[in-house]
Amino acid sequence: MKRDVFQAIADPTRRAILSLIALQPMTPNALTEHFDTSRQAVSKHIKVLTECQLVKQEQSGREIYYHFNPKKMKVIADWLEPFRQLWETRFNQLDAVLNNLKNK
Amino acid sequence: MIANKELVFSKDLANKKVHVVREFDAPVEQVWKAWTESEILDQWWAPRPWKTETKSMDFREGGRWLYSMVGPEGERHYCLADYQKIVPNKSYTYIDAFCDENGNKGEDFPNMHWLVEFKATGQGTTVAIEISFSSEDSFQKIIEMGFEQGFTMALGNLDEVLAK
Numbered sequence: 001m002k003r004d005v006f007q008a009i010a011d012p013t014r015r016a017i018l019s020l021i022a023l024q025p026m027t028p029n030a031l032t033e034h035f036d037t038s039r040q041a042v043s044k045h046i047k048v049l050t051e052c053q054l055v056k057q058e059q060s061g062r063e064i065y066y067h068f069n070p071k072k073m074k075v076i077a078d079w080l081e082p083f084r085q086l087w088e089t090r091f092n093q094l095d096a097v098l099n100n101l102k103n104k
Numbered sequence: 105m106i107a108n109k110e111l112v113f114s115k116d117l118a119n120k121k122v123h124v125v126r127e128f129d130a131p132v133e134q135v136w137k138a139w140t141e142s143e144i145l146d147q148w149w150a151p152r153p154w155k156t157e158t159k160s161m162d163f164r165e166g167g168r169w170l171y172s173m174v175g176p177e178g179e180r181h182y183c184l185a186d187y188q189k190i191v192p193n194k195s196y197t198y199i200d201a202f203c204d205e206n207g208n209k210g211e212d213f214p215n216m217h218w219l220v221e222f223k224a225t226g227q228g229t230t231v232a233i234e235i236s237f238s239s240e241d242s243f244q245k246i247i248e249m250g251f252e253q254g255f256t257m258a259l260g261n262l263d264e265v266l267a268k
Contacts, residue, residue, distance in 0.1 A: 091109075
């Protein structure tokens with residue numbers, strides 16, 4: 001199944017996981033300590049995050065570390081761009097309206 | 105002359121929020137009016153070539169603004185704003201939603217919570233908006249469907265630009 005980043009960040013636990021590993025790479029055990037849920041539940045979330053490429057796994061000795069992939073987050077920023085443009089346009093129009101009010 | 109002030113647009117996806125801040129070259133009372141009186145709102149709320157048409161507006165706590173966004177082809181989206189807390193010339197909050205022409209909210213449409221704050225500056229007025237998604241559910245839906253309004257409008261503007 002192909003997943004996308006939007007599905008990944010729609011879940012609060014997954015957003016929390018991303019916030020944690022954005023600061024530093026973490027092992028599954030270290031990560032699980034931050035949550036009330038079971039290691040399996042956390043693993044399931046990690047699996048989703050990995051499938052949509054927000055998280056990369058790297059082996060270091062006997063441990064697996066989860067790394068954050070910021071490049072993939074750009075997809076979300078790009079997707080929000082039209083919304084930013086909406087506000088640009090809207091506010092330029094408001095400038096014009098305010099200017100008219102002033103000259104009345 | 106129209107001031108071309110910089111728009112600050114930031115996302116706080118971890119907390120399900122979007123922030124928009126912009127300064128305007130007019131006193132607080134006037135900017136407040138432009139946001140809270142339908143005759144003025146209708147002049148700027150929809151990015152051209154879209155238009156805003158107010159059906160009814162009752163700007164008070166517990167009141168509602170029912171309006172539609174009308175597209176260049178005559179397509180129409182109804183939206184509403186249910187006002188919550190109003191502090192004149194300072195701030196107000198509301199919940200927005202998509203609805204039908206009578207203001208019946210679509211069951212499966214997400215709500216967003218808006219906080220709009222006004223602050224006098226040396227030059228004019230700063231407006232700060234915080235849009236938060238009311239629940240996990242609505243956050244997920246917004247994400248699935250896109251900021252529908254924003255997208256439709258932005259694409260409309262694109263058409264206009266391309267037509268030139």
